[in-house]
Amino acid sequence: MRPEEVVPIAASVQHWSRESPNYPSELGELAQPPRELYAIGRVSALSKPRVAIVGTRNSTAYGERITRTLTRALVRSGVSIVSGMARGIDAAAHRTALEEGGNTVAVLGTGVDVPYPVGHRLLHRAIAEKGLVLSEYPPGTKAGPGVFPKRNRIIAALAPVTIVVEAGFRSGALNTAGQALELSRVVAAVPGPIDSDQSRGSNQLLRDGAVLIAAPDDALALLGISPPKAALPPPPLLPESEQKIWDAIADGFVSIDDLPAATSLSIAECLAAITSLEIMGLVECSLAGEIKRR
CATH class of the missing domain: 3.40.50.450 (Rossmann fold)
Structure with missing residues (x-):
């Protein structure tokens, strides 16, 4: 060598x-x-x-x-x-x-x-x-x-x-x-x-x-390792109420009843914002009255 x-x-x-x-x-x-x-x-x-x-x-x-x-x-x-x-x-x-x-x-x-x-x-x-x-x-x-x-x-x-x-x-x-x-x-x-x-x-x-x-x-x-989750695309620029809802559900399912306290919005404002987010395809609601990001 x-x-x-x-x-x-x-x-x-x-x-x-x-x-x-x-x-x-x-x-x-x-x-x-x-x-x-x-x-x-x-x-x-x-x-x-x-x-x-x-x-x-x-x-x-x-x-x-x-x-x-x-x-x-x-x-x-x-x-x-x-x-x-x-x-x-x-x-x-x-x-x-x-x-x-x-x-x-x-x-x-x-x-x-x-x-x-x-x-x-x-x-x-x-x-x-x-x-x-x-x-x-x-x-x-x-x-x-x-x-x-x-x-x-x-x-x-x-x-x-x-x-x-x-x-x-x-x-x-x-x-x-x-x-x-x-x-x-x-x-x-x-x-x-x-x-x-x-x-x-x-x-x-x-x-x-x-x-x-x-x-x-x-x-x-x-190895018992879950594949990394694909990064979610950033949401579009949202109105203030929708943005508050979006931020409140960052970690998964949240009860709709808990959103007023988490967002300082009235229940009516929360429901209106949720409807808007659903139309945009950004969130989904469960039969149990919970909401999460798609």
Whole structure:
């Protein structure tokens, strides 16, 4: 390996034993937990809800687009994205999380200071600065036989949900999914074109019972997170009485009988204003005599 392929940030490397407070407790569920971990970056990335997003290195435009869509939705809901910094789907997930200002964790099959693949030096540095890079291998360790399946078990253990976006029949992402299942984690997959080699493995996961991810909300639901509500358009400039009613019902249903006290309007003025707001399509009234914004 050329010297420039090792990131000169050894002074920033943290060393965690299994007794360290930073060592993720979930790794204790593995048959062979890492005896130690090395880390560079923000430990706070582990304090958020986590989802692993993995897939083929030979990704398609479809797979990368779906990865970006899912990652944006998850990150905007406060979820940290875990992946392996490989080409293709992994890289798309990491990059999107960083672009959104969110948290991402890269688990490497090399030392934390050895970007792999080499072409991901800039991505590695960005994750080290704004996210978290983890490895069970000491700094300076190069890629070798068997390191990536071992790495995959850490990805699977760190997240309660693993989403496979695209995977061929021999994709390492299927190895991650298999290890997640062994840990009783949720495995989900994105359906792909039936004539795409890159989707044969992920489609097989769905046939075998993986959770279908057909929209970003499906991923959020697996974590028990409700999708953020779309922002309501601002109302038109309202007359004074209608504006008082509108302001009084900002938090949901309000009894019409309570509006005079809340608005300093008479009941007749309240009813007239409510009728006006109903005509404009801004409010709705229940049979119980309550009013709320549409």
